[in-house]
Amino acid sequence: MLAASAIPNTPPGGLMADTAIFDVDGTLVDTNYHHALAWYRAFRRYGITPAVWRIHRALGMGGDHLVGEIAGAEVEEERGDALRAAWTEEFEPMLEEIQPFEGAQELIEEVKARGFRLVLASSGQKAHVEHFLDLVGGRKIADAWTTSDDVEATKPAPDLVGVALEKVGGDSGVMIGDSVWDAVAARKLDVPTIAVRTGGFSAEELREAGALGVYDSLRELHGNLDSGPLARAHR
Structure with missing residues (x-):
């Protein structure tokens, strides 16, 4: 088990969280991996062949950052919008293949039952986010959710975390994510992060980015809620 022992029950500054912000x-x-393949195919349309592992390492960033990260500032300036449009065309046929991780709905139900304001945070396109919400029962469970319409800049900028708190009037939050970019973005607002390894990042990388605790799966996180900042909400 990679879960941390003795994860703090309170975020930095001693404030208990009232809001749980789940990356989607x-x-x-x-x-x-659907995202990585769609980006690879989008780049290939323009004669660019990045190694897929490099694309994977950038996932968690929004598309406004990813093109430059992978292909450089010149490609972003000349073809960024076209590449993002190509990514959409490549990604959408895969939507019906996508499934929730085991235990996803049960976890967010339990966190909500513990008194937290619950926000499902994504900078994805509205239609994609709504599809994913349906996969985890999010419309009935969450207090709010976000899409690309809500933010000017995506991760690693902190906009998404700030908007998530604003949507529910939260004073302090906990971020639950799968990438180093989740932790980097949340840390900019002094919001602690709990990470799961479903994004393919190592426990060491996630901790170095600022994650308080790292779990192999949502099931493992669910089984250890009492030992961390999701034990109970501060109201």
């Missing part, structure tokens, strides 16, 4: 893509639903 790669954390609740198993999308990362």
Whole structure:
């Protein structure tokens, strides 16, 4: 088990959290390799052949950052919008293949039952996010959710985390994510992160990015809620 022992029950500054912010893509639903393949195909349309592992390492960033990260500033300037449009065309046929991770719905139900305001946070396109919400029963469980319409800049910028808190009037939050970019973005607002390894990042990388605890799966996280900041909400 990679879960941390003695994870703090309170976020930095001693404030207990009132809001649980769940990343959606790669954390609740198993999308990362679909994203990587769609980006690879989009780049190939323009004669660019990045190694797929490099694309995977950038996942968790939004598309506004990913093109430059993978192909450089010049490609972003000249073809960024076209590449993002190509990614959409490549990704959408895969939507029906995507499934939630085991235990996703049960976990968010339990966290909500413990008194937290629950936000499902994504900077994805509205239609994609709504599809993923349906996969985990999110419309009935969550207090709010986000899409690309809600943010000006995606992760690693902290906009998504800030908007998530604003949507529910939260004072302090806990981020639950699968990538180093989740932890980096949350840390900019002093929001602690709990990470699951469903995004393919190592426990060491996630901790170095700022994660308080790292779990192999949502099931493992669910079984250890009492030992961390999701034990109970502060209201």
